[in-house]
Amino acid sequence: MRTISIALAVARKDLTSEWRTRELVPALAQFVVLALVIANFGFQIDSHNAVAIAPGVLWMALVFAGLVAFGRAFAAEREQASLEAMLLTAAPPAAIFAGKALAAALLLAICEAVLLPALALFFGVRLSFDVVSAVLLATVGMAVLGCLFAAMVARVRARELLLPVLTLPLWIPFVVVGGQAVQAAMGGSVTGQATGLLLDLDILFVVLTSLAARFVLDD
Amino acid sequence: MLVAAGFIFLYAPTDALQGPVQRIFYLHVSSAIAAYGCFAVVLLGGVVYLWKENIAADRLARAAALVGVVFTTVTLVMGMIWAKPIWGTFWTWDARLTSTLVLWIIYAGYLMVRRLAEPGRQAARFAAVVGIFGFIDVPVVHFSVTWWRTQHPGPVVINDTLPAEMLVAFLITMACTLFLAGVMIAIRYRIEVLMDQAAEKTVPAPIVAPSEARGAR
Numbered sequence: 001m002r003t004i005s006i007a008l009a010v011a012r013k014d015l016t017s018e019w020r021t022r023e024l025v026p027a028l029a030q031f032v033v034l035a036l037v038i039a040n041f042g043f044q045i046d047s048h049n050a051v052a053i054a055p056g057v058l059w060m061a062l063v064f065a066g067l068v069a070f071g072r073a074f075a076a077e078r079e080q081a082s083l084e085a086m087l088l089t090a091a092p093p094a095a096i097f098a099g100k101a102l103a104a105a106l107l108l109a110i111c112e113a114v115l116l117p118a119l120a121l122f123f124g125v126r127l128s129f130d131v132v133s134a135v136l137l138a139t140v141g142m143a144v145l146g147c148l149f150a151a152m153v154a155r156v157r158a159r160e161l162l163l164p165v166l167t168l169p170l171w172i173p174f175v176v177v178g179g180q181a182v183q184a185a186m187g188g189s190v191t192g193q194a195t196g197l198l199l200d201l202d203i204l205f206v207v208l209t210s211l212a213a214r215f216v217l218d219d
Numbered sequence: 220m221l222v223a224a225g226f227i228f229l230y231a232p233t234d235a236l237q238g239p240v241q242r243i244f245y246l247h248v249s250s251a252i253a254a255y256g257c258f259a260v261v262l263l264g265g266v267v268y269l270w271k272e273n274i275a276a277d278r279l280a281r282a283a284a285l286v287g288v289v290f291t292t293v294t295l296v297m298g299m300i301w302a303k304p305i306w307g308t309f310w311t312w313d314a315r316l317t318s319t320l321v322l323w324i325i326y327a328g329y330l331m332v333r334r335l336a337e338p339g340r341q342a343a344r345f346a347a348v349v350g351i352f353g354f355i356d357v358p359v360v361h362f363s364v365t366w367w368r369t370q371h372p373g374p375v376v377i378n379d380t381l382p383a384e385m386l387v388a389f390l391i392t393m394a395c396t397l398f399l400a401g402v403m404i405a406i407r408y409r410i411e412v413l414m415d416q417a418a419e420k421t422v423p424a425p426i427v428a429p430s431e432a433r434g435a436r
Contacts, residue, residue, distance in 0.1 A: 145352075152345050156336045165328040169321050170352060212348045215269050 003095040010086070010099025011106070017076060018107060024072050028065050028111040035061035036122050047124070054123040055182040058115065059175050062135070063142075063168065065111050070146035071163050073104045074154035083154070087217060097147065097213035104150075105143035109136065130185035130195070137198040138178040144209040145170050151216045173201055222395060240304050245389050247297040249396035250290045251319075255357055257287030257400060258326065262354040265347030277343040278415070280350055282407035284329050286400055291323045306370065314363040315371040322360055325353040338418065 018024055039057040043049065077083040086096050112135055120127045149166045153159035181194035264280025267273055298316070299309045310316065329349045336342035364373040381389065 148348070152332075152348065155341065156332070156345070158335050162328075162331060162335055165324070165331055166349060169325045169328065169356070172321055208352065212351070215344050215348055 003092060003098070006091045006095040007098035007102060010096050011102040014073075014100065014103035015106065018103075024069065024107060025110055028069060028107070029114040031068060032061045032065050032111060032115040033118055035064065036118055040122070045123070050123040051125055051186060054119055054125045055179055055186055057123070058119055058135075058182060059179050061115055062108075062112065062138075063171060063175060065115070066108055066142050066146055066171075067164050067167065069108050069111065070104055070143075070150040070167070071160065073100055073147055073150045078154050083217070092214075093217040094210045094213045097151065097217060098210065100151070101144045101147040101209075104147050105139055108139050108143060112136070112139065125186050128185050131182050133195060134178045134181035134185065134198060137195065137202060138174040141174050141198070141202045141205045142171055144205050148209045148212060148216060151213075170205075174198070177201065222391065240301060243297050243301040245392040246396070247294060247301060248389070249393040250293040250297070252393060253396045253400040254287050254290035254294060254322075255361070256397065257283040257290060257404070258322075258350075258354055258357050260404070261287065261326075261329070261350040265350040268343055268347045269351075272340075274343075274415075277347070278408055278411040279404070280347065281333060281411050282404045284326055284333075284346075284350065285407055286403045288323065288326045288330065289403070290396075290400060291319065291326065295319060295323060311370055313370045314367040315360060315369050318356060318360045318363050322353075322356045325349075325356055329353060 036057060039045070039053070039060070043053050043057075045053060074083065077086075087093060116127055116132065116135065119125060146167055149163060149170075153162045153166070156162055177194050177197045181198065184194065260283035261280045264276045264283065267276035268280065298319075302311070303309050329346055332346050332349050333342055336345045363369060364371055
């Protein structure tokens, strides 16, 4: 119970500071729209190939937006050395980690709220419940993994280099399964199995990262 | 390894369909197994380090990660050389090939963490976490041929489909490769010990004000 309330407090703190500065979300929203523009030039999109390319563009934009978002997740803590202060309190590191991951996941979800309609608008694809649920389920797992490695690289030299190198390989399962789900949904077929698999992956990584959080945060 | 080479090239029969290029098989599969073994050592070393803070476990993990990456590289390169004449291409985005490439990238990332994190406790802890998460990919690589329909053939050794002579050559190559991996880890472990000792002995240079330094000269 206490763990959950601490996690919620940490998440609320992050979201409040984002609301007051409004620096990450507008930049991310611009970033994903720009990714769609770049995809247009890279793929020479026309009305025939748009639906086939859209799922790939969606995941590319999402993965790179995620890297930017999680790269910033510990920026404020690092600049003000507030992570050490939080760790000095009696709060369990796993709870602090869960709060950070929750806030990062919500920020990424806001960015998805821009990305998905933009994709539907520019690429002419249908947004079904299956597409949204696949993307949101993938966000959970991506957020816990992204936050774990963001916490790690926050204290390492060359952190901008190391975050993608560590995070992207472990995100691949989500892109594989989520990509299949989105492709199937945009093609109009059912995606029951892929959604279940995404849920399994989420559970696996939430458990693993909460066990590992102690070793990454605690110094 | 010379003994293994003798068995591969002189004893084992030439494949009826693929010709001499099939002889890559012995080293390709053996080094893949050796890589799995190395990464298992990284996993165990990481768990023991996080649990007991045992520096020897960390050094062992460090040594095994490097050797594992080397053997994964050997596996990938050998596989590509074999794929060119048989599949007609060096690379296809097949589940096993892709997951092996990801495995290589994960452990290359592990080695990067070791270089970039602050040496000592921090590097050891961070690397242990990466090593534990990275190991998730090993069963994925191994079972990829059964889980998905792949171009890469499934296991032939445990399924008893190899002719006896090929099996003998394979087992000897595997034993030699595993032995080589063990020796390489042992050598690297020794290097890690020496490097740790050297790092301990290096006394940070005394901070001298520029004026004093000039005066001394």
